[in-house]
Every structure is written in structure tokens, then in C-alpha cells.
Amino acid sequence: MKRVLSLMFLASTAMAQVTPADENTKSDIRYNLNESGSHYVKMTFTNQAWFRFNESNPGTTVLGDPKGTTFDIGLRRTRMQLFGQITDGLFFYTQFGMNNFNKLNAFPAYNTNGTLSNRKIGAFFHDALGEYEVYRKGTSFVRFGGGLTILNGLSRFSQPGIATIMTMDVPLFAQATVDQTDQFSRKLTAYSRGQIGPVNYRLGVSDPFPVETSGLVPPPIGLNSTFAQRKASKQFQALLIYNILDTEDNTTPGYMAGTYLGKKEIFNIEAGIISQKNATWRTEGSDTLYNNMTLWSVAAYLDIPLNNQKAFSAYLGYFSTDYGKGYLRYNGVMNPATATSRTIAGVSGNHGNAFPTFGTGSVIYAQAGYKLKEGLLGRKGTLMPYASLQYADYDRIQDGMDVYSAGINWLIKGHNGKFTLNWENRPLYKPGSVANELSKDGRRSSFTLQYQVSI
Incomplete structure (x- = not known):
């Protein structure tokens, strides 16, 4: 007691x-x-509040009302972590919280009288796991663990430490199966992770959730690949990171930093893969065909201090994303809209701020940021401008897809207290000249102010 x-x-x-x-x-x-x-127990808390103006995609409606623009307030992420090293070998980690909470967070579920359903939803355990260290010599170690975890094989941005993101948000395409066959990127996984000299590794075998339990009615099987509702199989993944300079923090499983703000000297080269047999299905004539999902990436990450307490951070990655023939999925982060009057055959959810985030093809992603000197604003901290680019060459999109983002962080107390002002510009699409393909139809922007408090 x-x-x-x-x-x-x-x-x-x-x-x-x-x-x-x-x-x-x-x-x-x-x-x-x-x-x-x-041996210790530690608790953390992070809250990210968004204040956003969005230029709507054509045909967008909010609860039946046409909306050319929207302004919304929401909680992008609210998280609490409790973890600790109980003995030299025993470690546990838990995370509880919610995501994407705005006035429409319960949509599209309805009560029997036609009103929106209970808004008191969304908080859940993101992670709950235990692991045991079987080897330790200096900074080298080997651990085995299991439970509900974000640890996976594709890339550092597939398992981001959200409190340390440099850009306002992470590149969501890297969380490849988010809320389809996982729980907000987490899966039930048995894994091993470790550091052997300069090489950090993560190996895992996951038991994906059935797509029927995602909270939405799965799309019917058709011409384009979607996640299969039969022949479920395990998912295998691996990530190797070669640390050329300093070794990154390895306290928690998964969760890799967005930027260290010059507190470490990091230069990494990484390669990762996720593979699952019979992950998706489609029809061809009267036949049902199953597709293996193979996702892999190679990338380089640089995060270094400069003179006068400045810092530079950059990332460049190539992703090959094979979900099966014709796979394409729109996604809108904390979407401020509910529907559209301009549907596009072969895709869904193209309203609000959505764009084709996931697809079969390839993606190049790059970001860079420059932290100005400490104390630039006196006791009010300093600034860190950044920019990012996502270019996707998905099979069903003609002429590729590019999403731009630029912004600035006001670092009041590093990542513990910061404001981020972000501009994002995304493409619009319409049915293309080739059947089952999409062509560009203009662009739209959004402007978001984020306030993050983290301890």
C-alpha cells in the first residue's frame, strides 16, 4: 500500500x-x-488538438448539406502510456487513448430514429504487451515479446512515435492496413526485436483482424482487389535498420522518433517488408482470385545537430505496395464531411478531404525540416519549418498522384509544448479515359493549426 x-x-x-x-x-x-x-514504471500523456479549414472535394455534403468548405475542431490523438522495466529481463508496455475525435466521429452509425449514434466512443487500448530480454551486452540486446502492438516491418513511419512527429502528421500510406485488418495500425503479434552492433532489427508474425470487424460493412467482392473475407492467413514482417552514427532509442517496441531536434546524431539506412498470403480477393469472370500482399520499402533517415544549437532532419523512402490488382483506397484524416453527391465508380469515401492514400503500385516519400537556434524567441522557444512530398504511382491513377505539405513548428518546449501550422495540397480525381482508371480533376488545400501538449 x-x-x-x-x-x-x-x-x-x-x-x-x-x-x-x-x-x-x-x-x-x-x-x-x-x-x-x-527498474521503473513510467507514465506519459499526449494530446493533439486540430483547428482546420478545408476546401472540400467536389460534391461534398455534411449531414446532407452541400459544403464547399468546412471548419472543424478535433482531437487528432489523445494518448496515455504506462510502461516499465520490472526486472532486468521483464518489460511491459500499454497505451490507451483515442483518435480522430470531431463532431462527426461516430458517423456513419445511426440510431433507429435516424440521429447520429453515441458520440462517446473511440477510446481503446492501442497496445498491450510484455517482452523478455534474453541477451544484453553493452548496447546490444535481443528481446522476445507478444501482444497487441504497432511493431511491424514496413518502415519507421509505419510505427511512428507520434509525440515527436516533425511534420504535422505522419505519411498514412506507410500504415498500410490501418483500420482494415488491424486496430489503428496495431496487430496481435509475436515478435523479436534487438540491436546487434550497428544493426537494429524487428521480426514479427501477426494474426490480422478480419476485415468484417473494422466497424464498416466490407465492400462486396468485385473487379478490384479488396481485403478477403475468407482464407485468412498470418502476416510476416521484418525491418532492418543500419545505424551509421548514433544508435536510436530502443526503450519501447515499435515507436520511432520523428525528429530528435538535434539531441542525437542519427544517420540510418533501412529496409522493410510485410507479406501475407491470400490477403485480398477479386473476381475475374466467374472465378474468385486471391492475391498475396507484398509491401516493401528502402529508405534513409538523417537527423543531426548543427552549429548554434540548430538541427536538420530529412527522410527519403521508396515503397513498393502490392495489395493485388486494382486495389485503391481513399482516406481522409478525421474527415470533416459525411458523403458526396459525386461518387466515382470503383472507389468509396471520396468526400471531404480524402484522396487515394493506399493503392497497388509504388510511392516515393520525402520530408525535410530545419530547426532554428535554441532561444530564437527568447523564453518562448524556437521555430522549425518543414516540407514534405508524397508521389504515388498507383496502377489505377493516370499520371501519378502528388500531395504537398509545408508548415512550421513553434517549439515552446521542444515536443512537450508546440504549435504547428500546416498547409496541405492534394489532387482531385474523376473517371479517366481508360476504364477503371482515374484522371486528375483539379486540386484542393487544407490549413490546420495543431496544439500539442506532451509529457
């Missing part, structure tokens, strides 16, 4: 103790289980 009361008191006052187990302890909510601090 005394230990429980002590934990509650220390958490409420955010008292910190510098320990060799964690570099960032001055503002931690942490309770040490031994005198050295190598």
Missing part, C-alpha cells in the same frame, strides 16, 4: 530522478523500483 501511495504522489507532482535507464527524466512521470533506477 505504501508503494502504491508513493507512486500516486510522485506521478501527481511529476518528480524526476536522473537514471541510466532513461535519458529524458527531468520532466518524467516516473517511479523507480530500485535505487539505481534501472
